[in-house]
Amino acid sequence: MSLNITLIRGLPGSGKSTLAKTLPGVHLEADMFFVNQHGDYHFRPELIGQAHDWCQAQSEYWLSEGHNIVVSNTFVRQWEMAFYRKLARKYQAKLTIMVCREQYGNVHGVDDKTIAKMKKQWQEHPRVNSAK
Secondary structure, three states: OOOOOEEOOOOOOHHHHHOOOOOOOOOEEHHHHHHHOOOEEEEHHHHHHHHHHHHHHHHHHHHHHOOHHHHHHOOOOOOHHHHHHHHHHHOOOOEEEEEEOOOOOOOOOHHHHHHHHHHHHHOOOOOEEOOO
């Protein structure tokens, strides 16, 4: 059985999470780290590194259990996807990278200045499937 890793990248409010929920596989994103047991979201910027570590650990766990994964994070810079490329090689999984470019307004309250900075830092990837 062949495993699949799908990475969905895009700026906040571009539809990444919405798209991820429609694809087969275990949906993971760093933002899930900030959701408590009652389903409330409490972002703490000082813990963003731990959130990404958690997302990566969960990704490897689900792959090791034989499940496909769908990871929706901003992935603004190419190096932010390096861990998942290594996972794809390790598990001989097919890696698909999709980009969301819509602007729906983000649900996590990321301010316009931060989004503009992210947009300026955006690095395209030559092999992507654009998701509207």
